[in-house]
Amino acid sequence: MRAGLWHVIGVVAVLARLPAMAAGERVREWLSPDRQVRISSVKIGSENEIGYQLRLSKAGHTSVIVDQYFRAVDVSWSPGSKYVAVTDWMGSNVSDCYIVDTDHPEGRFSMTEALPKLPEEADSHFYVSYQGWESVETIRVRASGHTDYTPVHEFDYRFLYDVVDRRVTRL
DSSP: OHHHHHHHHHHHHHHHHSOSSOTTOEEEEEEOTTSSEEEEEEEEEOSSSEEEEEEEEETTSOOEEEEEESSEEEEEEOTTSSEEEEEEEEETTEEEEEEEETTSGGGOEEHHHHSOOOTTSSSEEEEEEEEEESSSSEEEEEEEEEESSSSOOEEEEEEEEETTTTEEEEO
16 A cells, blocks of 8 residues: 555655646647547647647648737638638737738738728727637638727727638628
């Protein structure tokens, strides 16, 4: 009994010193609807500074880093598997949504930059997020938040974005 207890204590002590996840280890994956492309979230950094990379992998190609993030991301594939919408919740007061074309993943484009300038964009909690695919090439995007100045007010704008024509339509 006593030897068994010391064995358990020894195993627990070793496990307690192991990092929860080694750098380079995959955290989560999103497979495209056609199952040909994969987005992987991979841990980077050290125990004191943890971050993640989103990597796009296609069969027969080298993986491409499409984002580096430190908080959280939401990932959604277009129905045709050509595009990926990523909302990067980069701070407690800001997020951005961007689109990655799987044929040209190094050239992602930001919805914050694509949307028209909004009166509340400066000096506010400003969140741009993906809201769903309207079609194979059109997404719904939301710009919302609240101002940080008096009088404080909330705002909520909705848009459609055509990823081929790069055209924004306010709803």
